Amino acid sequence: PRNSPASRGGTTPHTPRNRLGDGSDRFLVGLAVLTLLSDLAADRPVLFLVDDAHWLDPASADALVFAARRLGAEGVAMVFAAREEFDARGLPELPLDGLEDGAAAALLAERASDLAVPVRNRIIEESAGNPLALLELPAALDPGERTGKAPPPAALPVTGRVLAAFGARVERLPERPRLALAVAAAEGTGELGTVLRAAHSLGATAGDLDAAARAGLLRITGAHVAFRHPLVRAAAYQRMPLTTRLSVHTALAEATDGDRRALHRAAASPAPDEDVAADLERAAAAARGRSAPATASSLYEHAARLSPSRDDGTRRLIRAAQSAITGGRTERAAALAERAAEHARDAGPLAELAMVRATAEFERGAPAGTARYLADSAVPIAATDPGLALTLLVMAAGNAWSAGEDGEVRRVAGLAAEIGAAAVGTCVTRAAGETASVAAALVGLGRIAAGDVASGVPLLRGVVAASRTDPFGSLIARLFVLAPALLLGEDEAAAELAAADAALGRQRGLIGALPTTLQVVAQTQVAAGLHRDAAATLAEAGELARETGQRHREGRLAAIAARIAAVEGDEGRCREHAAAAGRSVAEAAAAGACALGLLHLGLGRHDEALRVLDEAASGPARHTAAVVFASADLAEAAVHAGAPHRAEAACERLTEWAAAIDRPWASAVALRCRALLSPGEEAFAAAMRLHEQGGRPFERARTELLYGEWLRRARRRSDARVPLRSALAAFERLGAVPWAGRARAELRATGETAPAPSGGEDPLDRLTPQELQIVRLAASGASNRDIAAQLFLSHRTVEYHLYKAYPKLGVASRAELARFA
Incomplete structure (x- = not known):
């Protein structure tokens, strides 16, 4: 239904917008390749060599590189030989230089011994050590040029020279074999039957194709035709006169069907043709359906070029840009969107372009400023297309929230309120209910950004509860809910929802969505004290984020890793991850800063902890979950630094949040902060009773530590030992070295011989x-x-x-x- 954000192709700013569509499934092809290679290697090792990998189509390259990145114990080696433009991120590379002059001379002496010395030297010089050029350039010379009796051709770049050499060999063929070769070059897939059918319609025969094979330009194996080298195919194609090329593609269009027919029809159309453009558009839609977004983008772009109508051409360019985003080609998508924007006039197409452009900026790691653009684009279509408008607003709110643009969050909330009211006033359908729920959550974010926590939190709680009761029908809406769940401190809900979406993403091969869901899984694992599991989750999420080009996601993952390192007191690791988070959006940077503050607090650097946490609390991301819940750290640092007056505001803020979200662990931590400012057993005891209800073991251990310290100072040493022992055991389980040291010191101060650090390593470590x-x-x-x-x-x-x-x-x-x- 168009009234639901679930029906749109966009996503929330907290989700990988370029991977939620059909294009993500292409990674399942890579997994299938990996499984096939693994099975082939069951009996003996397998070497998989891809020569001239830069000639691969993007979808095939993605699948093969994906498989190569995951090779482990299969007994498989994959080697890609390619030019520099081949994208093999994540694979080790070995740059190859050209042959040295001596080796080049030896190769020529073996393969072209009749070359005159000056000719040989010139070939060595112009080949730049390229072995293919060394073999093919001599073959292109006539006897006079080889012996130096005739002047050689003018100098060309190596690729051009090799192409010209192949071209010369093509030209030597008689007319009909040359035509048969041209048909094979234009056909492109190597299907012998198709080549012969098209060639026959033009007057060429199988014997003519055999003649090209005897000339060493192609090979015929079974039902397949293969060129000796991709440059032979390029030379054969480029040497065709225009009239021949049009005739060849027309013949091939008659001999094929589906996507290939559309492509050949397009190649045979020198001028705009709506019938051909529509055929290409259908082929593009089919490519999207088979998880080939890069191919779809190219087809849509070609369809746009052949569109007689400017509006149709613009619409197809927009689809090309959307497909490029789906395929993870951010820069290309941005360029296509710019071209489409030159002619887009109506609000709907402009809104779709806004989604592409904003997504491109988000994937570049720069969401700042995109929120206003998205919201502006939503306004004109709110009445006619509320589903698309709300999707734009969800994106706008998330981008603004990430960038700390509170004003834009509030503005989006106002616009979302109108759409939500309209949805409720239409009819009682699941889509309308989903729209109203998501719109209400945006209103809630706006209220929180305005400082009204008490009225904002219930609206967020509503969307989380609705999603848990009846999971939303779209990935967009479901992933949007994860951010409110974290902000509310509802660790169980966040873990449940993220785990369900991660399982769905794995099942459907939606790899691009997994970094988002795995990020939330990791955050809930950290909250539960499962640091090893969180580290494993982060490792997987980081690898997938890199593979799918989600640069912004890596900073968010780094912030979580910084938190783990801070708890464990690993300063080097914490600083490294916090620095990486600091290079990301404001939300991630603030989370990294809070991790540093916790590190300083654990190491007893209270002044430094206070400074770092104070900056985060007053910074642009002050409303985000990491900063809000770090209020407890700020209050403790202020008290230990001898500045209790600076702890008051943090304590009040946390108390307000705890009352609003109504989570036992949060209320316990708020009481702990109050006990620091107004020492007394009542607050500590109440906090411990709340901790008994579960949640966040690290926070419970910290409350026990402070409670034990208070009891010891009150000369109740025997009573102090109970919470201190529990705190020490918890800190040791968590690997929280500085905190365990502090608990151990307090136990010794009670007169108890504290146990030495446990030497018993957890096998899982x-x-x-x-x-x-x-x-x-x-x-x-x-x-x-x-x-x-x-x-x-x-x-x-x-x-x-x-x-x-x-x-x-x-x-x-x-x-x-x-x-x-």
């Missing part, structure tokens, strides 16, 4: 992040193939990691893994 993920899944009962599908690995890699994990854990069988679930 011995596992790598990926081994831990696999062990957890295996312990839950998942088979190796199920695990492989979930983590986008081959089943042999899963087997290998389990083989390595068993001795580390001291187990001998899968059944014994149950205790590690």
Whole structure:
């Protein structure tokens, strides 16, 4: 339904907007390739060589590189030989230089011994060490040029020279073999039957194709035609006169169907033609359906060029830009959107362009300023297309929230309120209810941005509850809910919703959505004290974010890693991750700063902790979850720094939030802060009773530590030992070294001989992040193939990691893994 944001192709700013559509499924092809290679390597090692990889179509390149990044224990080696423009991010690269002059001379002496010395030297010079040029340039010379009796051709760049050399060999063919070669070049897929059908309609035969093969320009194997080198095909195609080229593509269009027919019709159309453009548009839609967004983008762009109508051309350019975004080609999408914007006039197309442009900026890691643009684009279509308008507003709100633009958040809230009211006033449908719920949540964010926590929080709680009761029908709406769940401190809800969406993303191959859901999974794992699991989740999310080009997501993930390092007192790691977060959006930068503040607090640097946390609390991202909940750290730092007056505001803010969100752990932490400012047992005791209801073990241990310190100072040493022992045990489980040291020192001060740091290593600490993920899944009962599908690995890699994990854990069988679930 168009009245629901679920029906739109956009997403929230907290989701990877360029990966939520059909294009994400293309990674399943990569997983299938990996599985196939793994099965082939069951009996003996496999070498998979891709020569001239830069000639691959984008979808095939994506799938192959995806598989290569995940090679582990399969007994498979993949080697890509390519020019510099081939994108193989994440794979080790070995740049190759040209052959040295001596080696080049030796090669020519072996393969072209009749060359005159000056000619040989010139070929060595012009080839720049390129082996292909060294072999092909001599073949292009006639006998007089080879012996130096005739002047050689003018100098050209190496590729041009090689292309010209192949072109000369094409020209030597008789007319009909040359025509048959041209048909094969234009056909492009190598299907012998198609080539012969088209060639026959033009007067060429199979014998003519054989003649081209005998000339060494192509090979015929079974039902397949392959050119000796891609440059041979380029030369054959480029040497065709225009009239021949048009005739060849017309013949091929008659010999093919589907997408290929559309492409050949387009190549045979020198002028705009709506019938051909519509055919291309249908082919583009089919490409999107088979998860080939890069191909779809190219087809839409071609359709736009052949559109007689400016409006139709603009619409198709917009689709090309959207497909480019879906395929993760941000810069290309931005360029296409700019071209479309030159002719777009109506509010609807301009709104769709706004989504593409804003997404491009977001993926570049620069959401600031896009919120106003998105909101401005939503206003003209709010009445006619509320679904699209609300999607734009969701994007605008998230971008503004991430960038700390409170004014824009409030403005979006006002616009969303009107759309929500209209949805409620139409009819009682699921789509209308979903729209109203999401719109209300945007209103809630606006109220919080205005400082009205008490009335804003219930609206956020409503959208979280609605999604848990009846999960929203779209990924857009479901992922939007994750941010409110975190802001409300509803760790269980956030974990449940994120885990469900992560499972769905794995099942459907929506890899581009996984960094977002895995980020939330990691945040809830940190809150639950599962640091090792969180580190494994972050490792997977980071790898997927890099593979899908989500630069902004890496900063957010770094902020979570900084938090883990801060709790554990690892200063080097914390500073590294906080710096990475600081290079991201304001929200991530603030979270990284709060992690640094916690690090300083744990290490006893109270003045420095106060400074860092104070800056975050007054910064542009002051309303975000990390900063709000760091109010407890700020209050504690202020008290220990001898500035209790600076703790008052933080304590009041946390108390207000705790009352609004009504989470036991948050209320307990607020009481702890109050006890620091007004020492007394009542607040500590009340906090401990609330902690008994569960949630955030690190915060509970900190309350126990402060309570124990207070009891000891009140000369109640025996009573102090109970919370201090519990705090020490919790800190040791969490690996919170500085906090455990502080608890141990307090225990000694009570007169108890505190136990030395536990030397008993948790067996899980011995596992790598990926081994831990696999062990957890295996312990839950998942088979190796199920695990492989979930983590986008081959089943042999899963087997290998389990083989390595068993001795580390001291187990001998899968059944014994149950205790590690």
